[in-house]
Amino acid sequence: MMDLGKIAESAFGTFTGAAIVIASMWIREYFYKRKAAQIWYEQYYIAEGIDRLVSHVRMIDVQMSTLIPTSEVAALYRTQDPHRGVVRLPRNDAHETYPLEALVRLETLLNDDQITAMITISHVESDDMKKIPAGLRSITLMSSTLEDIRTLYFHLKTIRAELLKVKVKRKSDIRNIHKRKGIKQSLNKLSKFNDEWVAKTVERDELIS
Secondary structure, three states: OOOHHHHHHHHHHHHHHHHHHHHHHHHHHHHHHHHHHHHHHHHHHHHHHHHHHHHHHHHHHHHHHHHHHHHHHHHHHOOOOOOOOOOOOOOOHHHHOOOHHHHHHHHHHHOOOHHHHHHHHHHHHHHHHHHOOHHHOOHHHHHHHHHHHHHHHHHHHHHHHHHHOOOOOOHHHHHHHHHOHHHHHHHHHHHHHHHHHHHHHHHHHHHHO
């Protein structure tokens, strides 16, 4: 007759071994899903979202910066000679396209459309400069616009830093990202700057008209 104790011991060992294997598989699957969710978040909202916008604004900054020394030379010689320095903004086809997809992603993630509004303003400012001959560009206006664009760049970098702090376990976690303290503070500061920029633009347009 078989020893019941040995049978029970063998069964227990088999059960324990199976449980460990199953638990290990579950743990691996759990961490794989968490890692996959984090990779998806960073790719979709960081690399193809906020990074795209930061890069876009930085390119506008570089374009505008290139024009300022040219304006100074043109003003000094009181000429519109197209051969004196840069006449047109340097092109970069990768950044010329309006980053609509990235903007929509950030609007959805942050439940806020301020970034879209401000990048639109920066585009308008940049396009206005393109239409003005080199000898007629206002150095004061260009310097002021460049300062605003660099401030926008700073705010985007701040938001990016906050987004990099986010750790997601599943895709649905992104629904509450806009409620994070750091994100809300960054958006409030951006909102204040947005109001100041719009007010300054309106005042300038009224003076010109």
